[in-house]
Amino acid sequence: MNLTCTDCGKEIETLPLQCAHSINTNSETNQWECYMENCGTISINEFVCESCCTNRNIMKLNKTIERLSLENEEFKEELTFFKKNVVQTNIPNSNSDFKFWTEFGNGVYLCDKGVKDNPSVIFTCPQKTMNLILEGKLEPFDEFFNGNLKIGGDLQYALVFFDIIKLAAEITKETGGV
Amino acid sequence: MNRTFIWGHRGTGFIGTQNTLSSFQNAIDMGVDGVKTEVKLSKEGEIILCYYNTLKKNGEDVPIQDLTIDEIKKFKLENNESIPTLREVLEAFEGYNIKYNFDITNPEEGIKIIETAKQYGLLNRIEIAKPSTHPDSLSKFFSEIRNFNKNVTLINSIFLKHAVIEEKHLEIEDMRKLNIEGFNVNYNYANFELFKRVKELGFKFYLWGVLFKRSMQKFLTMKYNGEYIDGIMSNQPDRLLKFRNEIQY
Numbered sequence: 001m002n003l004t005c006t007d008c009g010k011e012i013e014t015l016p017l018q019c020a021h022s023i024n025t026n027s028e029t030n031q032w033e034c035y036m037e038n039c040g041t042i043s044i045n046e047f048v049c050e051s052c053c054t055n056r057n058i059m060k061l062n063k064t065i066e067r068l069s070l071e072n073e074e075f076k077e078e079l080t081f082f083k084k085n086v087v088q089t090n091i092p093n094s095n096s097d098f099k100f101w102t103e104f105g106n107g108v109y110l111c112d113k114g115v116k117d118n119p120s121v122i123f124t125c126p127q128k129t130m131n132l133i134l135e136g137k138l139e140p141f142d143e144f145f146n147g148n149l150k151i152g153g154d155l156q157y158a159l160v161f162f163d164i165i166k167l168a169a170e171i172t173k174e175t176g177g178v
Numbered sequence: 179m180n181r182t183f184i185w186g187h188r189g190t191g192f193i194g195t196q197n198t199l200s201s202f203q204n205a206i207d208m209g210v211d212g213v214k215t216e217v218k219l220s221k222e223g224e225i226i227l228c229y230y231n232t233l234k235k236n237g238e239d240v241p242i243q244d245l246t247i248d249e250i251k252k253f254k255l256e257n258n259e260s261i262p263t264l265r266e267v268l269e270a271f272e273g274y275n276i277k278y279n280f281d282i283t284n285p286e287e288g289i290k291i292i293e294t295a296k297q298y299g300l301l302n303r304i305e306i307a308k309p310s311t312h313p314d315s316l317s318k319f320f321s322e323i324r325n326f327n328k329n330v331t332l333i334n335s336i337f338l339k340h341a342v343i344e345e346k347h348l349e350i351e352d353m354r355k356l357n358i359e360g361f362n363v364n365y366n367y368a369n370f371e372l373f374k375r376v377k378e379l380g381f382k383f384y385l386w387g388v389l390f391k392r393s394m395q396k397f398l399t400m401k402y403n404g405e406y407i408d409g410i411m412s413n414q415p416d417r418l419l420k421f422r423n424e425i426q427y
Contacts, residue, residue, distance in 0.1 A: 078390050081414055082192060141337060145311075156413070163389055166366065170392075 003044065007052035010095050016050050038131075054127050055091070055098045061134040062102060062111040065168040069109035075171055079164070080107040085157050088119035091127045098127065104164055121161060122152035133162070136169045181426045182398055183409035184418050185279060186210040187386075188229070191413030195257040197227050199270055202262075209419050212277035214386075214411045216309070217264065217287050218242040220250055225264035225290050264291065268298045279305040279333065279411070283312065285322040292327045306330055307362060310337030310386070316352040324356045335362040335386065350379060360408065362386050365393055374402045384409040394418050398425045 003012040015023070019034035023044075026033050032044040038057035039048060048056065068075050082105035091098040101116035102109070123130070129148045132138040140162040143149035151158045189201025190208065202213055216229040224247050232239040233253045242250065251260045262270075267278075282288045288306045295301045308319045320332055334353060348361070360382025363372065368385050376383045385397055388410050397407055398421050406426060412418045 074391075081389075081417070159387060160389065160413075163366070163387070167390055167392075 003047050005049040005052050006046050007048045007055070008095055010049050010051075012047065012049055051093060051095065051127065054131050058091075058098075058127070058131050058134060059100060059111070059113060061131075062100065064172070065165065066109050066111055068168050068172060069107075072171055072175065075109075075168060076107060078167060079104060079109055082106070082160060084108075085121065085154075085161070086116050086119040087121045087123065087158070087161050088116060089123045089125075089130060091125065091130060093127065102161070104161065109164070109168075120154045121158045123158070124150040124152070134165065136166070179426075180405050180408070182406045182422055183211045183277075184209075184415055184422060185212045185214040185384075185409055185411040186415035187411050187413045188215045189213060191415055193416065195255050195259065197229065197261065198255055198257060198259040199262050199266065200257065200259060202267060202271060205415060206271060206274050206276055208416050210276065210415050212279060212305075212409075214279040214281070214307075216281040216283075217291065218283075219287055219290060221246045223290060225287065225294055226250055226261050227264060227267060228261045264294050265298075268295065268300055272298065272300070277303045277305060279307055281307050281309040281335070283309065285319070288320075288323040288330075289326050292323070292330050301327075301330060304330060305333050305359075307333040307335050310335035310362070310364065316349045316356060316358065320352075320356045320358065328357075332356065332358040333360050333362050333382075333384065334358050336367075337364050353379075353381065360384055362409075362411070365389075365397065365410075368397070370400060370402070373400060373407060377402050377405065382408040384411065386411040388412045388418065389414060391417065391421070394421045395425065398422055 004010070005012060016036065019036055022035040023032060029043070033041055034044065035041050036053050038053040042048065069079055084103060084105040087102045089100050099115050100111060100113045101119065102111040103116070125143065125148055129138065129143055133140050133143065140149060144151055186205035186208070188196035189198065189205045194201050194204060197215055205213055215227050217225050218228050220226055220242065221244055228242065230242065232241050233245060233250065235245065235249060247263065254260060280291055282291070291304060291306060292301065295304045306323065308316065312319060316334060323330070324332065361376050362384035363386070365385045365388045373383050385407060388394055388397060389412065394417060397410060400407055410418060
C-alpha cells in the first residue's frame, strides 16, 4: 500500500495501529476508511499522518475558542479588557515545522495556520505539549519551567494567553460546548 | 472585618504604560491600596522600578546593573516617561496611604530597598517578595535580609501548581523561622482549602495575576472565619476595586 499524507506529503510506510485496527469499507462511498483519533474517521484516499492529525486537532481546539469568542457574551466581554496581542506558535518537526498564530484582545480571538508579523509572544514547543496544553491536560508554566515550552517576548501576555484558554475551557464545560 | 487589599500590578496593570510615575498616580486615583512591581539595582546601587533585565544602549542590550542612573534615565518608555527610581516614587507619593510590594531578585536589592525606605520613614509601607519564579530556597533567599532588618514584611510568592499541593514546597518551617508574613499564590491554583490552610497556619494569603470577572468575584466573596482573602494583585485593578466595593462593604 503506497500512502501519502495529504497535508504534508510524507510517505506513510506503515498504517498507524489505531487506523489498521479500525479499517473498513464505507458502503456509501465504497472507499476504505479508518478511525484516526484526532481526525475522526478519514478516507484512505485522503489519509493524513499522525503528526498532521495532531496539528489538525491543535487548530480545531483553537477554532473552538475562536467560535466561543463570537458566540459567548462573557468570553467576548473579557477579551475587550486586553489590548491586541499576537501569539506565534512554532512547532518544530523533522518533516516540516508547523506554525500557527493567535490574535487576542480588543474583543476578538482569531487564529490560523502560518506566521503573523510582530508577535508579542512566541511559543516554541513539541507538538504533543501544545496539544495537551490546549486540551487542558498540561499546565503551561510547568512545561515552561521544565524546558518543554520556550516562551519568547512578553511573559506577562503569555500568562494571559493561557489564562484565556483556561477561561474558554471553563465556559465551554459549563455551557456544554459552543 | 477586613477588606481585601487591592494591589495594582506595576501601577494600573494593563491600562497605560506600566511602571511609570503616571501609572502609579492613576492607580492611586483609582483607589488601590498598594502597588506591586519589580525592582533592579543600577550600577551605582540605586533601586529602580523596572521588570526588564536589560536596556538598549547604543543599540545593544546591556544588563541594568551595568548602567548608571543617568544612562537608565535616557531610556524612554512607551509614553515617553523614564524609568522611576524608588526615591522618586517614595517622594512623589509620600502623602498617600499606600503600600508597596517589591519583587526582588537578590538580597542586595532587598537591603537597598530597606535602607531607602528607612530614609523616608516608610519602612512600614514596604513589603519585599521572593518572586514566584526564583529557584532559591526561602532560607537562602531571605536570611540575609531578615538578619539585616527584623521588621520588614516579607512575602513568599508561589507560581507552580505542585508548590501548593506538595507540603515541602510551602517551606513552613522557614516561613516561621524567618518571620515571613504570607504566601502569594497564582490564582489558578488557589481554592478555599488552600486559603483555609494558610490562614490556619497563621499566614497572610495573597493572590496574584487575578483576571476575569468570575475569578474576581469568586475570590472577593471567599471567607474563612469571617475574614476575606488578605490581598489580591491584578493587572485589572479598576475592575477589582469595583467588584470589591460591591461585595465587601
